[in-house]
Amino acid sequence: MRIGIVCYPTFGGSGVLATELGKALADKGHSVHFITYQQPVRLNVFNANIYYHEVRVPTYPLFDYPPYEVALASTMVDVINHHDLDLLHVHYAIPHASAAYMAKQIVAKQGRNIPFITTLHGTDITLVGKDKTYEPVVTFSINESDAITAVSNNLRDETYKFFQIEKEIEVIHNFVDIKRYQKKPLDAFRKVIAPNGEKILMHASNFRKVKRVQDVLHTFAHVVEHLPAKLLMIGDGPERNGMEMLARELHIEDHVRFVGKQEQMEDILLISDLFVLPSDYESFGLAALEAMAARVPVLSTNAGGLPEINIHRKTGFMAEVGDITMMGRYAVELLSNETLLATMKQEAYEQACRFDIEQIVPRYEQLYSRFCRMDVCNNV
């Protein structure tokens, strides 16, 4: 099939998932056309079946706000026509679903039918999409999608709760490529971070309020009172400066490293002992699943879709949002008990295997095949 994928090309979970999906589809012989304003960060491989089309947004002095959605819809039309696409798969509703609707209408006038599938990822529904400023367009463009998927049961339910959705939302959970984590941890790397054999805790996010990064630091402050430990803070975003200040206030700055955005997440995860994700909400928590694939137990909240991947006292621990006392206790309980840590590492890995790319990508292919002539679908 010839598939157009639209996503945010950043480190965010929706962009990561969309890019990994595109790469997997290309490996299976499909032609995959990424339509984004920048090369997606995980699109760091050469594959003859992958194409990248940059959305250029010309500026003009009259515009206070460059019309990105118009440029995106026009680029979609161009790629649909010139590469004879069979369907579009847009990740994150805003503004991708409405741009896809516009592109669909334009090519329909030219006598071409292009189905589009919208995958909902989280904040497009739970934070931004609900805002009155966007809601009518979000509701309309979701309903106009030929198929709608959500990355967790929780996100599907939240979408039905807050939007007047007239169609079935199919749940296709996020996935991870287990193979990528099947390598030896870099001992030298571990020694640089934790020279005296300290336990390594890790957090990775876009440092937005919804991530409650302050709770990572408070939890860690409790841990270092009980055992030698280091904390790696991966990513960047609006809360980062404040968090560096908080680390100083809590007198843990010598044990915490803020290392910014990282592309080699596998190597960092493989040397970690505990991944901390105390979010206010996660539709799924792809970062937690990637940690589990690297045999790292997860300490998370029980918000949103997190209970669909993290199993309390099995693959890690879950606490109520903001309960830093329990999070601190759970972290110490785990990190001071080598037997429990080894068991949870294994359980975390086994849980991640249930979300392996090999299990999930065929679900998307089955979905696509509903909208594509069988001769095209069989002849990838």
Ligand code: GMT
């Ligand atoms: O978490 C973010 O702020 C980024 C956001 C995104 O859209 O890139 O992540 C959302 O989509 C991910 C992939 O499906 C999910 O794993 C995250 O849980 C979800 N984030 C939220 O719901 C806050």
